[in-house]
Amino acid sequence: MTHPTDIRAFLDRPLTIGGRIVENRLFLAPMAGFTHVAFRQLVDEFGGCGLLFTEMCSAKALPSENSAVSQVFRWRTAELPRLVCQIFGAEPETMAAAARRVEAEGFFGVDINFGCSVAAICKQHAGAALLKTPEKAVAIVRAVREAVCLPVFVKFRTGWTDDPDSAVELARRFEDAGADALVFHPRVSPDRRSRPPKWAYIGRVKRAVDIPVFGNGEVFDAGDVSRMFSDTGCDGISIGRIALARPWVFAEWTGGFFPDAGIYHQGAHRMLDLLVCHYEPVVAIRRFKKWAVFFTAGFKYGHRFSAVIRTAKDIAGMKEAIDEVFGCCQEMTARPNMNLFR
Numbered sequence: 001m002t003h004p005t006d007i008r009a010f011l012d013r014p015l016t017i018g019g020r021i022v023e024n025r026l027f028l029a030p031m032a033g034f035t036h037v038a039f040r041q042l043v044d045e046f047g048g049c050g051l052l053f054t055e056m057c058s059a060k061a062l063p064s065e066n067s068a069v070s071q072v073f074r075w076r077t078a079e080l081p082r083l084v085c086q087i088f089g090a091e092p093e094t095m096a097a098a099a100r101r102v103e104a105e106g107f108f109g110v111d112i113n114f115g116c117s118v119a120a121i122c123k124q125h126a127g128a129a130l131l132k133t134p135e136k137a138v139a140i141v142r143a144v145r146e147a148v149c150l151p152v153f154v155k156f157r158t159g160w161t162d163d164p165d166s167a168v169e170l171a172r173r174f175e176d177a178g179a180d181a182l183v184f185h186p187r188v189s190p191d192r193r194s195r196p197p198k199w200a201y202i203g204r205v206k207r208a209v210d211i212p213v214f215g216n217g218e219v220f221d222a223g224d225v226s227r228m229f230s231d232t233g234c235d236g237i238s239i240g241r242i243a244l245a246r247p248w249v250f251a252e253w254t255g256g257f258f259p260d261a262g263i264y265h266q267g268a269h270r271m272l273d274l275l276v277c278h279y280e281p282v283v284a285i286r287r288f289k290k291w292a293v294f295f296t297a298g299f300k301y302g303h304r305f306s307a308v309i310r311t312a313k314d315i316a317g318m319k320e321a322i323d324e325v326f327g328c329c330q331e332m333t334a335r336p337n338m339n340l341f342r
């Protein structure tokens, strides 16, 4: 089994993206409903994350979005130098206007979402739906590139059929259109997260372009980190669900942080405090409950724990539930429970 100190040789290397330096090669992936300002602060407090990605933000809404009231387009000034705003939309001009706002606010970069395959997004012909019309996807990348100087990321999947050749071709076209980095999730769009991602395709995308390529998909432990780097030659890794389950994982893998037995108890309380600090109580409770399902996925009795948390009705009740669930030592599993991790 790979020890975290071994993977630091891969992860703790700076990288230049679009002329800007990133401290290390491990990113927090964008996750709607989860990578909000409170969760990102929790990750930041543990440390070790190269770049943080926001939840996906609607490009249509962004130019006039009020960040004081928006649920998703909200940030802390301190995180801006490492924060990438993900946008989704269907039209090049709309995406360009959103990217201008992202740049004006001082984010590190903007990320174009061609990965989301949920019906509500695809119906708008946004997210992964754009992989069906490569011309339009490329036009969006070009329009965003022309609109801003900050680093432009493109997040995409294999496509709608299991055809790595077209993913490779598309990667080249995104690079030609001016993308500064690619984040590739090697699954077909109809398969949200049920079958294993095909990491070999990440290697093919990486070899086809000169810009940095970040691999994504089911990197859950240090052994996975090491295998993804060595099997694909990728420049870095974007992690999603394991960061929800272990917000300190960046610090563990890049900084040699060794969590103790009380970390879940402490982490859960801190998450709740941060949610309360950034959101109305009702939103804080709702977001905490959603997160708790992933946070308990590494526990042997995770199902039972998230059920206890679901019953809490207010902040005081939630604090009691946290003490009940995390206040004593719990048995962990080697890998997260995939039923809780979908």
Ligand SMILES: Cc1cc2nc3c(=O)[nH]c(=O)nc-3n(C[C@H](O)[C@H](O)[C@H](O)COP(=O)(O)O)c2cc1C
Pocket (backbone or CB within 6 Å): 029, 030, 031, 032, 033, 034, 055, 056, 086, 113, 115, 116, 155, 185, 216, 217, 218, 219, 238, 239, 240, 241, 242, 342
């Ligand atoms: C709850 C949830 C929400 C997600 N929302 C987004 C999103 O808004 N934008 C996006 O590009 N990907 C989104 N994803 C996909 C993740 O960024 C990532 O590609 C996927 O979870 C695979 O990585 P993982 O195995 O490390 O979790 C989401 C995934 C999850 C689990």
